[in-house]
Amino acid sequence: MSTADILLSTMETERATVTSTAAATSRRVPLRDQVVADVRRLILENTLAPGQALREEHLAQLLGVSRGPIREALIELEREGLAQRRPGRSTVVTEYQRRDLEEVYSLRRAQEAVATREAIRVASNLEAAELQAKAELFGEACAAGATQEELASLDIDFHDHVYRIARHQRLYVTWLTIRTQVFIFLSARTGVTEDMRTRAHAGHMEIAAAHIARDEERALEAADRHLTEAYTRSIASLPDWLLGDDRPLPLPSPPALR
Numbered sequence: 001m002s003t004a005d006i007l008l009s010t011m012e013t014e015r016a017t018v019t020s021t022a023a024a025t026s027r028r029v030p031l032r033d034q035v036v037a038d039v040r041r042l043i044l045e046n047t048l049a050p051g052q053a054l055r056e057e058h059l060a061q062l063l064g065v066s067r068g069p070i071r072e073a074l075i076e077l078e079r080e081g082l083a084q085r086r087p088g089r090s091t092v093v094t095e096y097q098r099r100d101l102e103e104v105y106s107l108r109r110a111q112e113a114v115a116t117r118e119a120i121r122v123a124s125n126l127e128a129a130e131l132q133a134k135a136e137l138f139g140e141a142c143a144a145g146a147t148q149e150e151l152a153s154l155d156i157d158f159h160d161h162v163y164r165i166a167r168h169q170r171l172y173v174t175w176l177t178i179r180t181q182v183f184i185f186l187s188a189r190t191g192v193t194e195d196m197r198t199r200a201h202a203g204h205m206e207i208a209a210a211h212i213a214r215d216e217e218r219a220l221e222a223a224d225r226h227l228t229e230a231y232t233r234s235i236a237s238l239p240d241w242l243l244g245d246d247r248p249l250p251l252p253s254p255p256a257l258r
């Protein structure tokens with residue numbers, strides 16, 4: 001199983017509503033969730049390219065399902081930022097711009113600060129030690145020559161652990177809305193140098209050490225520095241096909257109230 005599959009599988013599991021292991025083994029994944037996973041995979045693999053129309057009829061034939069689950073899947077992928085509905089046109093695969101990267105990383109900085117404060121306050125010693133273990137695993141993968149996609153998956157796993165041990169449900173749900181986009185930005189980098197990987201590993205280790213020491217100020221500084229450097233590295237190393245020319249920004253569309 002590829003690291004992309006691992007990330008996708010994790011996301012599918014988090015969205016499933018099973019109450020026990022026994023129930024999970026005897027219950028099939030809802031069709032809507034499976035369709036979301038299938039279309040998401042096609043986007044992450046670049047089989048469905050940025051800007052490409054996501055036509056319900058075509059996707060229904062491709063996946064062998066009716067148009068209903070496809071329609072529901074596209075709504076979910078819009079929430080994740082992987083798809084975008086254009087006025088008077090069909091839904092398309094999101095074409096990212098530099099502004100999108102800026103928004104994702106500025107939001108991450110704010111989210112991570114809250115997660116860090118909460119994790120320092122409520123996480124157990126074992127959970128802090130697990131964060132360090134994940135940082136070490138990232139370093140071992142760097143030394144072993146892991147692919148950028150593999151490192152992106154490990155990077156996501158490290159930061160995901162911070163959100164989990166913060167025990168802030170609404171914060172974690174908010175993180176999930178941008179996590180796939182973060183994975184895309186991380187895995188699509190080109191020309192990643194050994195120094196860049198070393199600095200990323202050092203950032204993880206510094207964050208983990210601060211959590212173990214229960215040093216909130218140090219942890220906040222380390223996390224913010226790490227994310228700022230990650231943004232700078234992303235701007236320098238993302239391919240042109242991912243970050244196209246900036247266009248005038250539309251006003252955000254308010255969600256429909258139920």
